[in-house]
Amino acid sequence: MSNGPGISGLILDEPLLWEKGKPGRTGFSMPESDVPSAPCEGSWYGDGVDLPDLSEVDVIRHYTRLSQYNFAIDTGMYPLGSCTMKYNPKLHEKLASLAPIAAAHPLLEDELSQGMLRLIYELKQFLAAITGMDQVSLQPAAGAQGELTAMLMFAAYFRKKGEQRTKIIIPDTAHGTNPASAALCGFTAVSLPSGPRGYVEPVDVAARMDDQTAGIMLTNPNTLGLFEESVREITDIVHRHGGLVYGDGANMNAVMGIVDIKRCGVDALHLNLHKTFSTPHGGGGPGAGPVCVVDELVPFLPTPVVEKDGDSYRLVDNLPDSIGRVHGFFGNFSVLVKAYCYILSMGPENLKKASQLAVLNAGYVKEALRDVLHLAFDRPCMHECVFSDKLQRGDKVTTLDMAKALIDHGFHPPTIYFPLVVPGAIMIEPTETESKDDLDTFIASFKEVVAQSSTDPEALHEAPRRPKLRRLDETRAARKPKLTGDM
Amino acid sequence: MKELEELNLPGELMYSKDHEWAKKEDDTIVIGITDYAQDQLGDIVFAEMPEVGSSFEQGEEFGTLESVKAVSEIYLPVSGEIIAINDALEDEPELINEDPYENWIVVVRPSKEEQFDKLLSREEYLETLTG
Amino acid sequence: MMEAVGIDDLAGLFSHIPDECRFAGDIEVPGPLTEWDLTRRLEGLGQSMAVGHARAVLLGAGSYHHYIPEAVKSVMGRAEFLTSYTPYQPEVSQGTLQGIFEFQTLIARLLGVQVANASMYDGGSALAEALLMALRIKRKKTTVAISRAIHPHYRQVVKTYLAPSSFTIVELPVDASGRTDLSGLDKIDECAAVALQSPNFFGVIEDLEQAATVIHDRDALFVSCFSEPLAYGLLRSPGSLGADIVCGEGQSFGIAQSFGGAGLGLFGCRSEFIRNMPGRVVGETVDMDGKRGFVLTLSTREQHIRREKATSNICSNQGICALTAAAYLAALGGSGLRQLAKLNYDKAAYLKNGLREAGGKLLFEAPHFNEFVMRFDVDFTSVRAKLMDKGIIAGLDCTRFYPEYEGAFLFCATETVSRELMDELIDEVRQ
Missing domain, CATH: 3.40.640.10 (Type I PLP-dependent aspartate aminotransferase-like (Major domain))
Structure with a gap:
């Protein structure tokens, strides 16, 4: 893999909140009471909630580590169709x-x-x-x-x-x-x-x-x-x-x-x-x-x-x-x-410009990938373009495989399998805040993934390999739903 | 997904265009979904069953099967009263994927017996899949 | 780029847009503003807010002033949480997914239910969705009964959500102690669910245990809602007292008041109702190598799969607010939650006793948490105006919501209010 920004880095494991901490710790600067303690009597009065006690450092490390497992706009290109993942200015x-x-x-x-x-x-x-x-x-x-x-x-x-x-x-x-x-x-x-x-x-x-x-x-x-x-x-x-x-x-x-x-x-x-x-x-x-x-x-x-x-x-x-x-x-x-x-x-002119560039970026991606991916409808596109995995099916490579492989290249996958009218849909919305350089890198990476679908389809079925976790077993999650942890 | 020739469609069963199979056992009819239906749906994670004693018309939805990303209604191929449901599916809906014929879904006491004979044969059902 | 797309100018991108649809002229909005001009404009808006220079707001009614630990603000400001989308690709969203799984666990514990979802918009819509869920479960029943002591705005949202359907909403009256009067329940036919709020709008703690018995005797589901979940640090949880669905507003847990939003709809229920529950949920599973991980699950209940038969139309929820609440509860801890709840209880008790001694009359005698309603012999409106000049916003006039309680004011005291300040308020009333 040569094109995308995706390489590997050090990821630290982090247990669930209640698997760390010790009773008596706190990350809250509790005010001293300046009023008398009022009596609590009656059947409505409970024993409190059994939640883990953590220090401020515990909490900060926990969430900082979790945050590092996320891909975000501020990390890289997020061409999730229909979701308009454009950059969010910090001042706002x-x-x-x-x-x-x-x-x-x-x-x-x-x-x-x-x-x-x-x-x-x-x-x-x-x-x-x-x-x-x-x-x-x-x-x-x-x-x-x-x-x-x-x-x-x-x-x-x-x-x-x-x-x-x-x-x-x-x-x-x-x-x-x-x-x-x-x-x-x-x-x-x-x-x-x-x-x-x-x-x-x-x-x-x-x-x-x-x-x-x-x-x-x-x-x-x-x-x-x-x-x-x-x-x-x-x-x-x-x-x-x-x-x-x-x-x-x-x-x-x-x-x-x-x-x-x-x-x-x-x-x-x-x-x-x-x-x-x-x-x-x-x-x-x-x-x-x-x-x-x-x-x-x-x-x-x-x-x-x-x-x-x-x-x-x-x-x-x-x-x-x-x-x-x-x-x-x-x-x-x-x-x-x-x-x-x-x-x-933005002001009036830049708002219009944003739309123009969003459409230009989508059109550019569409033209660049149309030779390697099947274009669902060959019409002038607006802010997003929809391809499918039709050309890759012979190699038994699916939209899902390509989406997961893009992760290893350092991109968030596009929206996949939507809209439903396009079987194996790949919906790419680059937004206006991606530069031509970034679009070119994305395009090159996507082409590399497509090329791999004929040379080494197995590798694509195994993707992604670089994130903290590999593909997850969604069937198991749905069959025996475990929606809360055992504290 | 399976090619048509890979499908297991026993010749002794009757079929509906909604991909259910039916088998007569004395005065009752056992109902399940076909190999084609389970293959299309993928890993089944949940089966919603009717109540024993409830009645449905032919073609009426009597339950649903869910995979991770799809929901499929199941339709009764003959009118009648539900007299038994396959309890095992409640905990292990994946049994349907393993063997859709061994693992039936409901047993019906038909109210219009003649409907059974008008269901599709193996060949007629296969034709609906190719068409 | 334009060459690659085959256009000469940007307008060429839109040549296929019919003339009759085109935007005429320029968009009429101000700007562009520089970062500094924009900051000045927003600071200007802020300066015209009374709260900006108020020393204390002794007012809750669904929006509570609590301290927010800097650690929570800081870690929740991380762009990896803030600038990601819904975790559709679990391999690159484990941060959000693990965080929401933990949130669901903490909230289920807090509310005393077996499962909680990944959040709803706010307390009002959570209650409306809870009632719709109850009507789905109790298929043949068509009426829901809701207490008049539920936050008036929540009741309005329920009314809006149920308006196009043929369901009937019956309001249950408030008794002399400030609790919901359930005695009329046996006259309501086809009742699918009964909803109570505890602590209710008047700050009164309802007798949920007793209510659960009465409601279940009527073969109805018990929906228990709340606007101040901090109370459950001290109170027995609604789920443990027999509520079937528990829902409400979670703003108190580390979320700024921000003129009433973004808040956080909390929602949980008994596990047998899980397939009827609205909203996203995260579940535990393993990856290809057998390592523990988390995914969105039970999606077949949701709109993107079940479309018109979905349990709700909700898609985006209050993601980062849910994570914030979890981080807040983590920072506070079980011991801290109890201590903070007790502190709120004590502060409110101090203010309540002080105002009583100064001549105020408690409208409802049943136990309170951090809010209560008082009436005064003196004209409190003018006292309130005087306090306002001192930077103290004291209470909410109940008349706008409850004409029957004219002249009654709803007060709130949290950990943020000092004894000194409460004394100042009490003195002003005494004079």
């Missing part, structure tokens, strides 16, 4: 933890929370400006909750109109969260196969759209990395039948300043701030999934809503048609702060 993290922001209590009077309310109000405006939509709610805590919020609004909208609409059209390329969110709102998912070129075909939408159908959930650019060029025709069909269009904005990173979502005919769109707006994903979350809507849906937005009144900001709660709260307070506020910082750091 620091600003989100400024003392007055970190200590802000969410239930104080409006007069005491002006700074935070102003931030919410301005971020709403920014996101409306970027998408072209009319209004925004920042409350949903992640993309899936954003989808749910939009579906709840659709349900409320039809209830208000006195219409019984029980179905919703979902293309087969959609993320699984789409049908799951729709189902939570009582909609039956009507599956829509994508056409031969990888697009949703208007004629198929027309065949499914009727007055029992609430509308369509459309991801655009879709999960094949293609811009749905007939989007206006599709949304017109849905609107003609009185339906609504939901846009899954997971892939917004391809189109900032390029596409006006409202002009596409979308009525509600969710954004993933942890994708497009560069807030770190934290190994699983927290994300934030704001929902942007057109005027017609504004009455149904979650409460409370932040409004501007002269020079001050206030919370408005009494909106009779609102779907209500989806979060205990204002959503994942600390994530909102980072997205707010990102937009201000």
Whole structure:
């Protein structure tokens, strides 16, 4: 292996938390009590929780070692398709933890929370400006909750109109969260196969759209990395039948300043701030999934809503048609702060530039790898491109093998086996923050892996070899689930 | 995954297009999934079984089989009442992978006996796999 | 690069985008700002926050001010945790996976349940998901009963989540002692689950053991939720007292208040319900060489596989917040957790007794943890305003949530409040 940054390093073993420590140790600087001890009597009083006692050094070494087992953006290229793993600027993290922001209590009077309310109000405006939509709610805590919020609004909208609409059209390329969110709102998912070129075909939408159908959930650019060029025709069909269009904005990173979502005919769109707006994903979350809507849906937005009144900001709660709260307070506020910082750091031109470069980088990878990997759909790609293992099947090398081999080369694997419509899919999203040099190294490594699939397929089946652990037995984990340790 | 010619499909069983097999034993019918179905699903990690005494129509979902990354509904090939379930699968669902015919899933008392005779023969089932 | 892609300029990348979809003009947002200008702007927003210069906030109600050890902040700021995605590739995600496995173990212990998931968004959505889960388990039943002493915002989220379905939500009243009155339960038909919060919104510790008996007699599932899990350092755990599903907010464990988010939804249940549980879970296994390792498991419950039949639509959760809570509990330790819980209990007891002596009347007499509700003969709103000038934010007016308790204020005292400061507050009331 010559190309990638992956070499080996010293990894230190670290036991589980409760396999170390000693009773009586602590890593907490416990305040002395300055008040009398109050009596604790009654059946509610327990014996305490049996947790390990560790010193501060124990805790620091434990988590520092664990952290070294992770691959992260700050370690290397992370071309995980559909997840937009772009670099997260350090300053934004620091600003989100400024003392007055970190200590802000969410239930104080409006007069005491002006700074935070102003931030919410301005971020709403920014996101409306970027998408072209009319209004925004920042409350949903992640993309899936954003989808749910939009579906709840659709349900409320039809209830208000006195219409019984029980179905919703979902293309087969959609993320699984789409049908799951729709189902939570009582909609039956009507599956829509994508056409031969990888697009949703208007004629198929027309065949499914009727007055029992609430509308369509459309991801655009879709999960094949293609811009749905007939989007206006599709949304017109849905609107003609009185339906609504939901846009899954997971892939917004391809189109900032390029596409006006409202002009596409979308009525509600969710954004993933942890994708497009560069807030770190934290190994699983927290994300934030704001929902942007057109005027017609504004009455149904979650409460409370932040409004501007002269020079001050206030919370408005009494909106009779609102779907209500989806979060205990204002959503994942600390994530909102980072997205707010990102937009201000970038400014209008750089946001557009980010999308342009994201698409350029994906196109560059696509062109570089198309000779060695099967391209699922040969169409102009947006921010990501989708290949498959079709050409490697003769050598009995799968997408999984190639993905694991990329780890040894020093890269996080792309998204694999998604979208489901492409068997053995390899979905690469380089993002705009990778330089040409890094893309070239990635491409060279991938080509080396592909070459190895005919020369030494066995080695690929054995990959990866360099991380702390080799391939894990997922069957064993699922058969006899062990979800907690034995302390 | 197995090639078609590698599949074990006993000639004495009847089959459904949903990849279940059925075998008559006195007035009851024993049901399982085919070698093709277990091979497609991969390592089975969990079997969700119906309650004994519950009734289903022909083609109705009566349980699910799960592998690590897929869920497969199992459909009853004939209408009837579930009179027994294979308890061994609760702890060892992988038995189905080991031998899908020895390790049946449920026993049914059919409510419409004629349905059994209309199930697919080995050859007819094979045809659905090639088609 | 443009040559490789076959374009002359960047606009060429988008030549296939139809005209009717195109963005017109420039994006109307400010910027770009330099790092220093951006810092000034955010500091400016911070300065307009009362809390910035407050000396103490004696207010909890779902968001608690606790000390956060620097070690926890420091180690959780590590980019390897912060800038990774969901651990889809276990070989390069063992840090997150082991950390979450430990989190699940600590939380299961704390709540007295056999299994806990890798987190939900927050206390409110965790409760809503718990009730949906109970309705799935008790298939034929269509009603859930929730205590009026549950955090009003959590109840609102439940209402939102259940609105499109035909399920019925019944609210259970609060009795004179501040606990949930379960006497009406036998009049509720088809009850799938009953939800209580302990300590409840008024800080009152519910009698969960008694409740479990009554609820199980009705063949309903017992959902026990919380907004202040530090209480379980002192209290018997909900699971050990008979709760079937235990869920709530974990912000108290090392997570900044941040205007109410990002927080941490905690969720656990009895092991027999595991396949109905929402959210991701991490499980133990081995690698090809037989070495212990961890993977995401039981994924067939989740949306990316089961789609519309999934147990929930949740995908991203509160990953780093969960790791933070685990690191916080690790730093605190079992002994520390108990000591800190007792300290909170003692501080609140001191404030409660002091305010009583100064003329305050306790609204509910049942035992409290670190919160309680008081009424005053004097006009407390003006006292509160005076205290505000001194940098003390004292209590939350309950009227906005409970018109029936007009003039009652909810107080909270944690380890962060000194006796001196509480004396200042008490003196102000006495005058």
